[in-house]
Amino acid sequence: MDAGLAAVLGAAVGCLATLGAAVVSGRVAARAQFNQWRRQHRRDAYASYLSALHDRDIAMDAILDALRPDDPDLRSVDEKVQRFITLAREVHRAAEVVVIEGPSSMVRAADDVARASGGLSDVMQRMVKNAHAGDTARRAADTALATDREHDLYQAVKGFRSAARDVLGRPD
Numbered sequence: 337m338d339a340g341l342a343a344v345l346g347a348a349v350g351c352l353a354t355l356g357a358a359v360v361s362g363r364v365a366a367r368a369q370f371n372q373w374r375r376q377h378r379r380d381a382y383a384s385y386l387s388a389l390h391d392r393d394i395a396m397d398a399i400l401d402a403l404r405p406d407d408p409d410l411r412s413v414d415e416k417v418q419r420f421i422t423l424a425r426e427v428h429r430a431a432e433v434v435v436i437e438g439p440s441s442m443v444r445a446a447d448d449v450a451r452a453s454g455g456l457s458d459v460m461q462r463m464v465k466n467a468h469a470g471d472t473a474r475r476a477a478d479t480a481l482a483t484d485r486e487h488d489l490y491q492a493v494k495g496f497r498s499a500a501r502d503v504l505g506r507p508d
Contacts, residue, residue: 357499366477371395377505382500383435385430389449389493391424392423400482403463410468416462427453445492456485 338454344480399416459482466474 342393376490378437378442379504381433382442382496382504383429383432385434385446386493386497388423388427388430389453392420392427393489394457395420397422399460399464403467404479406472408467413464413467424457427493442496442501442503449489449492449496452485452489456482456489459485 395416399413399420402413402416431446431450435443438446459478462474463478463482466472466478
């Protein structure tokens, strides 16, 4: 084999190796970019959900506070209930994005929050209904139950945050 042919073959092999390395490098970079894009979307979805939960929970606390007096201002309670309902819809919308964007561990965590929220909401609704009826028989028991349900909700939200950190790659 003459030197010219060897040089051409060497250059061809070098070009193919360079091209192969560029393809592999391009794929690795594209995968990293996609993973970063997906992580950002998930982070935004989880943050929006937690923000909506926070706003809704403040509205729920306002209802429970308005129900504390012996003779609550029912008009004020009803206004607070309407605000709560509006914010609860925002939580539902944000949860839908979590379900779409997140893996099954996040769906389970969001379901846990929804169950705990529902438990507290049920107690709150009963308390509002009883306040409208002037029924105080279950007031002390419902107030204690609401406190327990608030704790359950807090734990579920804490679990959601932990699951989000795991999915986003920051365990602590």
